[in-house]
Ligand SMILES: C=C(CC[C@@H](C)[C@H]1CC[C@H]2C3=CC[C@H]4[C@H](C)[C@@H](O)CC[C@]4(C)[C@H]3CC[C@]12C)C(C)C
């Protein structure tokens with residue numbers, strides 16, 4: 187169908203064409219080159235995106251690592267994992283540094299391909315992924331009984347997706363701590379852009395040695411983060427120290443379940459792959475996580491795998507002690523989101539490999555992305571076999587004052 191252009195447009199076009207015809211050949215080339223450069227510049231601007239809510243392909247960086255060092259840092263990271271079954275990071279004293287490196291390497295890719303909340307969520311019936319994710323985060327505010335004016339700690343806060351939800355639904359002030367400076371910068375930028383700067387703060391620090399005074403916070407939480415600690419007692423002990431007596435700490439833990447058999451080579455292989463692709467020193471059992479909290483002085487209030495919603499230990503008001511007594515039952519397993527579209531991982535890998543090859547992303551990012559493609563498979567295997575959960579809910583209370591109502 188022919189489209190009739192307005193007369194003003196056609197006459198302007200004819201005038202321009204007339205002027206162009208009058209130019210010499212050299213001038214025509216110059217205009218052509220200028221036009222080409224301008225178009226490329228505009229195209230690059232579109233691809234690059236003008237805001238930083240989500241990195242575009244051309245913005246994928248090595249986080250706090252200089253782009254010239256990404257490949258070497260990734261090689262050093264990979265070499266830090268032992269070759270023996272179940273070994274994990276061989277020199278545990280390097281764990282905190284390696285986790286910092288890991289998050290420099292993956293943070294942009296996570297934001298690009300997943301979002302601002304670096305965790306899984308049980309998919310709720312009749313709710314989409316984003317609503318389910320927000321509900322998973324808002325549950326924290328409810329379990330901690332957070333009130334406006336109170337102060338809570340987000341232990342291992344990533345780029346702050348959960349912190350913004352918890353602050354927004356509770357009105358409490360949230361301080362996040364992360365080992366990675368690039369994440370601090372990203373989280374602060376997002377907090378400001380989303381109007382949550384007054385209710386939030388983000389600091390760089392090691393959660394096994396935190397820069398906060400004892401008895402500072404009215405509540406604390408960790409979402410899929412304390413699994414990175416060289417020893418769980420180190421981070422739980424620090425959280426215990428900075429919490430006010432009578433306050434709660436809730437964690438969504440990455441642990442092996444009762445179905446995990448340490449003598450099953452296939453189980454151990456899956457766990458090794460999960461450890462490597464996620465920057466974990468080793469995988470703990472759900473029981474080790476419970477015990478770590480008790481060992482540092484916490485009372486265990488609730489222990490519940492949200493992947494299956496079976497209560498392992500109680501009591502909790504309204505929850506029975508077996509089966510899906512808490513009334514929580516995900517409609518779709520947490521790992522289904524990881525499957526994404528049939529070809530999404532391959533397409534994403536093609537995109538990252540292309541920008542890497544063209545020098546538009548740091549060299550080595552292709553290898554990092556490959557690690558993530560592989561770990562997605564291992565996480566799905568861990569979920570399908572039921573030997574692993576990324577969401578074992580542990581609710582602890584620091585004794586010493588009247589129970590919060
Ligand atoms: C709690 C942790 C991180 C949990 C998840 C947020 C991430 C675990 C695996 C990640 C991903 C796997 C596949 C990637 C895909 C190949 C890529 O194209 C886009 C990003 C992924 C989907 C990526 C996103 C984040 C994860 C789901 C750990 C570290 C303790």
Ligand SMILES: C[S@@+](CC[C@H](N)C(=O)[O-])C[C@H]1O[C@@H](n2cnc3c(N)ncnc32)[C@H](O)[C@@H]1O
Pocket residue numbers: 282285289302303304305341342343344345346347348363364365366369391392393394408409410411412414415
């Ligand atoms: C998978 S991310 C989860 C982030 C956030 N809880 C979320 O759900 O979006 C794990 C986080 O733990 C942090 N972390 C790991 N080890 C840490 C340490 N020793 N000290 C402080 N933060 C640490 C990482 O920097 C990262 O921010």
